[in-house]
Amino acid sequence: MTSDLFLTMLIWWVPILLIVGLLKAAGKVDLSPVWLLASIGIYAAYAMMVFSGIKIPGVENMFVDQRYNWSGKILAISTSIILLVALIRTSPKLTFADAGVTWKQNAGSIGPALVVTALMIGFIIGLQLLVNDGTNLNAETLIYQATIPGLDEELMFRGLLLLTLSLAVTGQTWTIKGATVHWGAIVATLFFAWGHSVFIVDGAVQADVVAMVITGLLGAALMWIRLRTGSIVMPIIAHNATNFANQFF
Template identity: 60%
Template structure:
């Protein structure tokens, strides 16, 4: 539990500093209740992922499982419940505000598919440079093709983006058709830090290469989310990138 609290503090500290500086400079307005809610969303999500929860008999199907299926499925369910409660408790919010819509913004699918192709090409290039061989066991392929995209897009480009968009309001930029605000930048920072800074038994480990490539891929996923207005293609892009990367 202490390790998780330390990780949360490390992941959020730079984000809170950036928010504080921008607020002092008058670049943004901050809603304290929504900021606290956003931190709580992520803390609950992380607690679910790292819980000792196990679906009876589920992971036994793979023998000695390599992945945290139960924790991730619990996190998916937890994120879904938090989105429902958040949207239902506000007259102004809709599920589309969290990206939960099949509708894609007009003219967005083509550019999004190009972005997905570039993401896949990027991960293939990284894997070929790493030259660490393919990972083609059934569990790995099944997991990478399904869980990461649903789990992480629902939280990062779904609920957390919604929460921070309400917490931090300010200038929005049009980036190749995608409306990018400060919340999108902050979520991408959290996404990169969460994939690269690990605390275990009080020891802090920073994987710099992971921070760089998850920041790049996280930003690509964020652009697709904002360009299309939905987490549907980000889910597909995320899982496709993870899945294809196992073959190189």
């Protein structure tokens, strides 16, 4: 597992580094090696917790025939919080709101965020109706999908990692329907899609192009919500609502 995780991290980050390197060479972005290395280190610590295999007493027997990695995800969420607190404490100019960790929403952003959330749910239901692979309505799945994915991945990908990548890769910005999109957001979205579809398992590469496209589209929608609202609250809701709805079709 350790060697597989190390190799997986390599195939996740090398393409990203190549992309930002080419953008730098083309004069499209400026790079901060310190923040780029911080991004890699932060995500490595997070991933090691997800795949650590550590079992939290009492967590692994909450359900009969438990199937989800509750302990790994809880440890990952805890790690993200610890890393974010450490980052804020050691970087006086940064705040929790810079990572989207705030209840405050940008003016006029809730309505558009709800519309995009509804579109995400409709998109995933449409895909499931096409695939028609059946429902998944056991209690563990419904509780897990309604809580953990959004808390875990939004805190990391659209929170902490977005913050560090936005400091690592700077340049032109674009306003898309009220959301200010920057290179850090684009890189984080590419990494989100790539990291959900390419893995090393028992020394062999496993890639799923369809998963990459779907995750990329949903990740872009979640990123837009995050940038439009200025908070990870609505992305967490949108992420969990989409995953939850997905189980019924």
